[in-house]
Amino acid sequence: DSGVTQTPKHLITATGQRVTLRCSPRSGDLSVYWYQQSLDQGLQFLIQYYNGEERAKGNILERFSAQQFPDLHSELNLSSLELGDSALYFCASSARGDSTYEQYFGPGTRLTVT
Amino acid sequence: AQSVTQLGSHVSVSEGALVLLRCNYSSSVPPYLFWYVQYPNQGLQLLLKYTTGATLVKGINGFEAEFKKSETSFHLTKPSAHMSDAAEYFCAVSHGANSKLTFGKGITLSVRP
Numbered sequence: 001d002s003g004v005t006q007t008p009k010h011l012i013t014a015t016g017q018r019v020t021l022r023c024s025p026r027s028g029d030l031s032v033y034w035y036q037q038s039l040d041q042g043l044q045f046l047i048q049y050y051n052g053e054e055r056a057k058g059n060i061l062e063r064f065s066a067q068q069f070p071d072l073h074s075e076l077n078l079s080s081l082e083l084g085d086s087a088l089y090f091c092a093s094s095a096r097g098d099s100t101y102e103q104y105f106g107p108g109t110r111l112t113v114t
Numbered sequence: 115a116q117s118v119t120q121l122g123s124h125v126s127v128s129e130g131a132l133v134l135l136r137c138n139y140s141s142s143v144p145p146y147l148f149w150y151v152q153y154p155n156q157g158l159q160l161l162l163k164y165t166t167g168a169t170l171v172k173g174i175n176g177f178e179a180e181f182k183k184s185e186t187s188f189h190l191t192k193p194s195a196h197m198s199d200a201a202e203y204f205c206a207v208s209h210g211a212n213s214k215l216t217f218g219k220g221i222t223l224s225v226r227p
Contacts (some may be wrong), residue, residue, distance in 0.1 A: 004219040043217040095212045101146050101165050
């Protein structure tokens with residue numbers, strides 16, 4: 001158990017809909033990362049938040065957005081969903097101190113868009 | 115820009131045989147390197163990391179990896195494979211503390227009895 005929790009574990013929804021994925025980082029970790037894992041694209045970095053502020057952005061679509069709340073949990077919002085958004089979405093956390101290199105991953109949310 | 119190359123998508127070994135999973139990286143700054151393992155229907159678990167210092171790093175479950183700057187490689191090895199090692203293995207690189215990870219495509223390891 002990494003200490004990172006993600007809900008829900010599975011999500012099935014229709015095209016055009018909007019969903020919210022939730023992540024709670026390890027206790028004390030300030031940084032949250034979101035990654036998307038799909039068969040064709042592999043594991044891709046989407047976005048990072050550090051102590052409530054957006055820190056880095058990857059290949060995140062404009063239809064996707066995220067935020068980190070004062071209690072450090074994070075939400076990833078996916079809207080106008082398309083079939084191609086079906087993937088496993090991971091949250092990871094790090095940064096209990098300034099020199100933290102490794103990230104700890106949650107179990108993921110499997111999103112199926114039908 | 116950083117990138118990671120993991121050649122091949124599948125490696126099959128016999129139980130008790132040497133495991134060698136290859137990883138080559140490209141980075142314009144000193145890299146920080148990681149190996150993660152993903153068991154079916156689970157998240158990624160950190161096996162080992164190289165940040166600075168000793169180039170041979172030991173990880174969990176008997177795995178180790180050696181950072182070779184001249185070869186831009188960070189291959190993962192285990193002297194004797196166990197059935198429980200069957201999983202997908204990802205090599206990743208970052209450019210510093212609290213930075214995003216760039217992953218390779220992953221290698222599926224199968225272990226034959």
